[in-house]
Structures are given as structure tokens and as C-alpha cells.
Amino acid sequence: MAGTLGIRLARGEEAALAECYRTHAALVAGYLRRFVPAQDIEDVRQVVFSEAWRSRHRYDPRRSLEAWLLGIARNRAIDHLRARGVATVPLESVGEPAGGDGRDTAEVLGRRDQVRRALAVLPAPQREAIELAYFCELTQREIAERLDLPLGTVKARTARGLHRLSAILAPRAA
Structure with missing residues (x-):
């Protein structure tokens, strides 16, 4: 099934994108959870599937669709983290770690x-x-x-x- 889904996606069938999302959205979200703050996962996941659709011509259906999607997810997670401003907190406002030490x-x-x-x-x-x-x-x-x-x-x-x-x-x- 995954092979045919990848072929249909590469051909540009819109129904394949919807099926791809239904099939792989949880996988992509689980992967993004490792890198992206919880409140941003859904936004980044949408960007991943949008890019998958826009760049479908670059997908080789002989390769793993999941790996290709996770590669896109990794790149979009990196972009997302780079675009975020680094939050700094004054050292005085940071409490002691649990256990004191x-x-x-x-x-x-x-x-x-x-x-x-x-x-x-x-x-x-x-x-x-x-x-x-x-x-x-x-x-x-x-x-x-x-x-x-x-x-x-x-x-x-x-x-x-x-x-x-x-x-x-x-x-x-x-």
C-alpha cells in the first residue's frame, strides 16, 4: 500500500495527499515531538505536509515514503527552531533544581x-x-x-x- 501511495503522491493525485496525511500524521508528529515545543508541533506538521505536496516531484516512489516525510520534518523542525528567538531568562529568576543540587x-x-x-x-x-x-x-x-x-x-x-x-x-x- 505504501508503495502505491507514494506513486500516487508523486503523480500529483490530491486524494493521495489526504491519505498520506491520514496514514503518516501521527508518525510525523511523534518525530517532531523530539525537537519542537508541544505548542508548535501541529503548525510544523502542516508545513511538512504542505512541503511534501509542493515537492512531490522530488520524491522517488522506489524509496520509503516515511523516511522522505521524516527528512522533510527534520528540516522544517530545524528551520522552526532557528527562526525562534532564543529565550533568555535572568539568572536571578531561575529557581534551584529539584533536590537542591x-x-x-x-x-x-x-x-x-x-x-x-x-x-x-x-x-x-x-x-x-x-x-x-x-x-x-x-x-x-x-x-x-x-x-x-x-x-x-x-x-x-x-x-x-x-x-x-x-x-x-x-x-x-x-
Whole structure:
């Protein structure tokens, strides 16, 4: 389906743009969430799909449509961040970090790094299901449709992946 959608988009079929948005809007928003402030995600996402339509002639349907869209999203996120003024706050108005010395912040960042490393250890199908669910905020049904898999397979991959993550992270939490 993705291949034919990409071909239709490259041909300039307006219905393909609408389908592309329905199919990939959550993926693009999840990706943008890593770079763009939450209040700006929707605006940047609209710019991404507008640019995808304007530059559809540059898309090669033999390549991944998702990767092409995420490349556009990355560039538009960079543009958005560059265009924003850097907010500066007087040092006197900044409060003390949680815990007084920043230990709480360090623990959160350390835990985030542990989760990323644990995800990298998972088999690709399990990692993909978990990333689509938690980072792209897709339902299991949406994941099944996107990956063209039975819903039960997605549920099993997610459950097995979460179980493995728990086993990998449990010794470190103790």
C-alpha cells in the first residue's frame, strides 16, 4: 500500500495527499515531538505536509515514503527552531533544581538513557512495536494497519518487548 501511495503522491493525485496525511500524521508528529515545543508541533506538521505536496516531484516512489516525510520534518523542525528567538531568562529568576543540587534531574536523564539502551537490545520487531506505541502514540490497531500485520501479532510483540524491557531494567532499578 505504501508503495502505491507514494506513486500516487508523486503523480500529483490530491486524494493521495489526504491519505498520506491520514496514514503518516501521527508518525510525523511523534518525530517532531523530539525537537519542537508541544505548542508548535501541529503548525510544523502542516508545513511538512504542505512541503511534501509542493515537492512531490522530488520524491522517488522506489524509496520509503516515511523516511522522505521524516527528512522533510527534520528540516522544517530545524528551520522552526532557528527562526525562534532564543529565550533568555535572568539568572536571578531561575529557581534551584529539584533536590537542591540537581540529583533528581541527573537520575531522570540517567534512567532515560537506560531505557534507550534497553530498547536497542530488543529484537527489531518488538522495538518497532514499542516505539510506534510510545513515541508515535499509535494504538495497537493503528500499528497493525501501518505494519500490515494481524492485531494479535502486534499485541504479542508489544507484550514480549515490554516484558524483556522489564527484565533488562529490573536489575538496574534494584
